[in-house]
Amino acid sequence: MSMAGKLLIGVDVGGTNTDSVLMNPLALDSPNRGVLAWNKSATTSDVSDGIQKAIMSLMSDCPEIEKSHIASVTIGTTHFINAVIEQDEAKLEKVAVLRLSTNYSKYAPPFSDFPGGLRSVMEGYSAILTGGNRIDGNEVRPLDEEAVKTHAFKIKELGINAIVITGQFSPMYPAQEERAAAIIRKILPKANIVLSHTISTIGFIEREDASILNASIMTFARKIILSFKDAMKQIGLHCPVLLTQNDGTVVSTSEAMRTPVKTFSSGATNSMRGAATLCAKEKSIHGKPVIVADIGGTTTDVGLLLPSGFPRQSSAYSFIAGVRTNFSMPHVESIGLGGGSVVRIGNDVTIGPESTGAKILTEGLVFGGKTVTATDVTCAIGMEDDSIKDKELFGVGDFSKVKGKFSKDVKQKFSSELKKMLEAVIDRMKTSADPIPVVLVGGGSLIAPPELEGASSVFRPPFFGVVNAIGAAIGKVSASVQAIKKLDPTDSKDEILAGLKESAIAKAVSKGALKDSLVFDNIVANPIPYVPNTIQFIVKVIGDVDYHSMKYSQPIDNDDHDSEKSGGSVAKNSTFSSQKIIEHEVKFDVNSYKPFINTQGEWILSEVDCEFLRIGVYILGCGGGGTPYHYFLALRNMVRSGKLVRIIRPQDFHKYQQGDGAITAVGYAGSPTVGLEQLSGDEMIHAYDLIKKHTDVLPQASLPWEIGGGNGLTGLKIAGDLGIPCIDADFMGRAYPLLWQMIPVCYSTTPCFPPCALSDGNGTTLLLSEAISDVIVEQVFRASLSEIGAHCAMVSFMNGKDISDKSIFNTTSLAWRVGRAVHEARQNSEVEKLPEYIINACGGSKTAEKIFSGKIIRVERRTFKGHVYGEIDVKSEDSDSVMTIPFKNENIYCEVNQNGKKKVVASVPDLISVNDKETGEGLGTQDYRYGLHVFVIAICPSTKWTDTAEALKSGGPSAFGYEFGYESVGTYVAPFSVIDEYR
Structure with a gap:
């Protein structure tokens, strides 16, 4: 059978290594998982040159493969997000932001929540214009087109090339954004114009922030992406060049140049997608949720791979370089543990978070250095323990450098600490107490033990060291549509959904998906509180790439270079540190701060x-x-x-x-x-x-x-x-x-x-x-x-x-003290004691109590008469007990079910606060999601709520339709005035 147009190349360009694979997607069930060749090499300062060499190495390893056999080259890169994190002025542009929101949003202008350093790099110009929409689609005010022209000329005078247009409710009603863009293009025909509705969904500030990041990096991203295409042209590959996105799907180079922000977190996603491919034959794993632990040189990134083969996405908000955004990102927990983690040996053995990183090849003991790393101790254990049969895994560097160096006690303490660190991060990622398969990938995964508490099995697949490149190679295409519809009595919700599904399918096909392969990945129909008969719809589809169609719609030699010079240099601006102007960054010692x-x-x-x-x-x-x-x-x-x-x-x-x-x-x-x-x-x-x-x-x-x-x-x-x-x-x-x-x-x-x-x-x-x-x-x-x-x-x-x-x-004063307590726990590195800090801020154990901690395992919501009703179940960390918390906008009561016996342990008017275990931040009912680790605190209400029957009737259980009586969790302690304390 001819191999023409059948093979895939995946490349993952990391900060340290560039991994690449050549795969046959029709042979994923074979013992080699379809991998025909793989390569790992140091990332070069000119990434296009490194990619070119990596692909040529793959081809030379398979001389029987002809260039016409390659259906696509898919690339994942961290260099775009790295430029933002490093605040590199050589790669980031000033951005002008035009808001179409009339008087709304005026008190939280663009760049308000950017960290000072990044703001000084990106902030160029901003204005709020008359325009915007209501949630029902009606205009707040018509777009002020003359104002758009005026501001466009001002932006031109300033020499700004990157422009963001943010319209109120534009994800559902984009016409005003599109009209403003058309006006600006007549004045600035070559500007990079980002319309916020193309970047993300509802959430004005967060969508705008993501759009600003996107606009600022576009020119650099275009330069790098064009260099990728040039590299393929130099090799003689005439196939689509694709880039991986945050959600595990791929996009054409032209789309990636328009929305590079959607590729920022593709590395973690590629890792999980690659793990899904490598584990496809494992019956104990197939069709089940799986924890993927990607262990590198410095960090371990842990995510949950869903049965769909795609990672679970994060909650509503994601932070990029300290900037709050709301577009789709994989939910990943990271800890400072990797092959290069520094090991300190004393009465106890500690591992990391300090790491040799890429310098392990010169600083680690097995490589002739003087620093004890996790790789060194692991290799000693693996080679010296006769019960471990797979010695090849531990044949890293020169074993003689660590032979006999570590005592049995040190090895045991190291193994115990390593196991505890991995088990803790895995447990945070799990969505139930049931054991779950754990897949180990990444070059540093050799340090992981063969068994972990909470894991039904621990599996290290073949080619685990280049899993990111495998994930890139087998990417799929996605498309989504969203709308807010006000339903008339004759409207059918099912008919509206059917129409949106057709639109999503057509959009995916236009992006290069095989129509027959498309499946619906997400369908949402949420009622909007206080807006009668109004529903927010979201439909997302995912399918295989139609490489033949994409080959002709995105040719390698298309004329999209304009007058730009392409080039793959990612060298950092050496003047970065000295030129940074930090405005508005407030640094404080919480223990000494006084109002x-x-x-x-x-x-x-x-x-x-x-x-x-x-x-x-x-x-x-x-x-x-x-x-x-x-x-x-x-x-x-x-x-x-x-x-x-x-x-x-x-x-x-x-x-x-x-x-x-x-x-x-x-x-x-x-x-x-x-x-x-x-x-x-x-x-x-x-x-x-x-x-x-x-x-x-x-x-x-x-x-x-x-x-x-x-x-x-x-x-x-x-x-x-x-x-x-x-x-x-x-x-x-x-x-x-x-x-x-x-x-x-x-x-x-x-x-x-x-x-x-x-x-x-x-x-x-x-x-x-x-x-x-x-x-x-x-x-x-x-x-x-x-x-x-x-x-x-x-x-x-x-x-x-x-x-x-x-x-x-x-x-x-009370709110101030509670917020201060959360910061104090963080600063003192006592996050595990966050409940105690908050309780003390509320007046101590007499007036507040941590009544539960665990993981949210069920969330239900519905809207009735404008209010969001629902309930959550929280599974205990320490027992089989489950706490149920019903809510009507606010949490109403807490009922614990232990061994079939149910007991109400707190209810209104007690303050029932559900808090994120990792940060201590309070959670609104809209923030509740499956798998989140939380602690629950009950705080006594003011005696004004409990002194009279009328007050208790208004704020107690009966006000919400419940017949049980109220019992306080303690004795109210009146908050102490901040003014009295600090005057």
């Missing part, structure tokens, strides 16, 4: 305080209140700009009081999904101005409704805007889903919130001057939300005299 209290007894907020509050309010949110991240950016920018944000003690309000005194109580209401895309603008001020106009009242201080979640920062933001202080208190001491679940309502016989106003930030406001009850206020405003954007600011003017009786004191 600033002025002579008037006012706490003046700093950037460090903002960071502590960001963490603290989410932990106190009990799963609700919305993510505080975007509110945090706005607040931090306000502090950076020099505006004073003042906090006062509740008992000091009388100093600012005029007449009866008034406070403005504030918060956001609406859909968390909309809040991720429609960032805050001036809606809070619009609502405030409306009430002020109709009441002629002038509040002298602000207060947030709830300290939990994003709303916990809103009182501070409006205080800074209005030049008034914010009171260190709130009306909940946590987050609750309903407006009337507040202390003032529980202790009042008349409505508390009127006069109050709702604003969408785009010219629509609603004033409710009177209402018969606060329940009516809730119902009126909830009904209005869906008509004016589903994410609105609500402001109320309230009588300041009632603060002492109807608010919970010092909750901003």
